[in-house]
Amino acid sequence: MAELVDVPSSRRWLARLSFLTVAAAVLLVLAVAGLRGSIGLLLVGSIGSAVGLAAAWWFLTHRGLLRWLAGAVVVLAPLVVAVLFARANLIWVMIVFGLLWSAAVAAGQRALAPDREDTITEYETPPPRRPYLIMNPRSGGGKVERFHLAERARELGAEVYVFHGPAVDVAEVARDAVRNGADLLGVAGGDGTQALVAGIAAEHGLPFLVISAGTRNHFALDLGLDREDPSTCLDALSDGVELRIDLGLIGDRTFVNNASFGAYAAIVQSPAYRDDKIGTTLDLLPDVLTGHDGARLRLDVDGVSVTGPQAVLISNNPYAADDVAGLGERPRLDGGTLGVLAVTVRGAADAAGLISGGGRARALTVRATTEAVVDADTPTLPVGIDGEAVILPTPVRCSIRPGALRVRVPRRRPGVRPARPEMDWKRLRRLAFARRRSSDAAAV
Known part of the structure; x- marks a missing residue:
């Protein structure tokens, strides 16, 4: 018997549309390829994906000839699958299948989204x-000068x-400003400089102004600037x-975005990283990922x-549920929790599961904690x-300082985009097939 729930009808119909679209995608493949053809299609796609993902792991964990042979397999595996599908006249089926599946996910996420975004x-x-x-005139390729900040x-x-020049002690400059009577501290520069001065502002209870003059401006993004x-x-x-937001604390130093350990942290320590990011990363990854370095x-x-x-990766508030790398957006900066993400890959199978999403539970540890x-x-x-x-003594302790920073932002600003909800098919099924609670039933 379907459970009784209070759900807006629009969300119930979006959930049902999601399942109907999935069914249409499956029926399309069965109708065109038949049962035996569908099984063969599934096997070809699965084998091609597995080979490509395993080759990607080999590309990242080896050097020299083995790396480039693996790279060739990464490119060739999907091409071979595409050729086999083309010979069976099934390319159009896969394209339509992909479009239907994308529509199903979009409808499901709309159905699972909260009625109101908490701001x-x-x-x-x-x-x-x-x-x-x-202000750092070099940050963001010279934005300070370009925008006459x-x-x-x-x-x-x-x-x-x-x-x-890099020899300037930005934290001491900020402290001098406070001693001289400043009632707001602000930074036009990268997130690292933002974090240093934000810590001084929080220490003295002063508002902090973020000016998005850095290269990536992750902090400004999550503030809606x-x-x-x-x-x-x-x-x-x-x-x-003003907004009251959290600050991360690592040792005695604050961070506004995240602190990273392991592969990324080891790579950025290399003197060659600033001049050749891709080349340095590819050169160092084999030893970092396999534990030899x-x-x-x-x-x-x-x-x-x-x-x-x-x-x-330990972040000041968790990243969105679909962002396993911590490269996207944080829905909130005032949740009072750290986001913790650890990647443990023991071999090609774990790497394939992590990339494809099928085995993330084994390779990925995700927590929200203090x-x-x-x-x-x-x-x-x-x-x-x-x-x-930076280099820190071990063990390294990270914690959260809820509401520690007063951030002054423009009254009119783009704002933060709503986070896409994680696709929870069990929850979506309950939503789709639940009977709406009537006023009489609710009163019983």
Whole structure:
């Protein structure tokens, strides 16, 4: 018997549409290829995918001739599958199947999305009287100069410090500004510089201004700021509101985005990484992924120990559910939790499952917690903190500081895009086939 639930009819019909579209995709393949042909089609696709994914693992974990042979297999495997499908006149079937499946997922995600997106609370506060902004003219390929940020900030009454050279102690510059009476600290630069100054602002209870003048601007993205035109961030000086967001803490240092351990952290430590990111990564990955180079990690979180992960990412609030690499967006910055993600790949099968999504539970550890500890078999450990390479003594303890940072943002800004919900087929089935609770039934 179907359960009684209170669900908007539009969401129930979207859930049903998702299952109907899946059924249409399956029926299409059966109608065109028949039962035996469908099984053969499935076998060819599965074998091709398995070979390609295994070859991708070999490409990442070997050098020289073996790497390039594996790379050739990565390219050839889908081509061979496509040729076999073409010879059976089934290419169009796979294209339509893919479109139907994409439509099913889109409808399912719309059905599973919450009725209302919770947004972070905005606080009305008076504009700062003595704002102090620190700007890196090299960040983001010269955005400070290109958008005339220093000039515009001074016109709005801010004191601006433009620093040149890597020897500048940005944290000390911010502390001097506080001692001289600054009532707001801001940064036009990369996320690493943002994190340093944000920590000083939080320490003194001052509002912090983010100016999206970096290269990737992940922090600005999750604050809903305009990353295309960083000058719009300056509007917060005259017409802004405040948000209370969390800060990550690693040792005695703050981070606004994430701290990474293992593969990525080891690679960014290389002096050659800045000049040749792709070449350096490909050269170092074999030893990092197979454990022949670097420290052996251990992650302790919520009473669970994970031994030997190749990579650990600890973020200030979790990333979206479909973002296993931590490269996308965080739906919230005020949830009061760390996002913890550890990747432990023992071989090609684990790598294939991780990439395809079929075996993520075995290769991936995901937690939302308030504290995590990363230890190693070495006295120190390379860590990437908001993209900056540092060396820290082990064990490394990470925690969350809920609501520690006051961020001043423009009243009018693009905002944060709603996160796509994870496809939970069991929940979607309950939603699709549940009977709507009537007012009489609800009263019983």
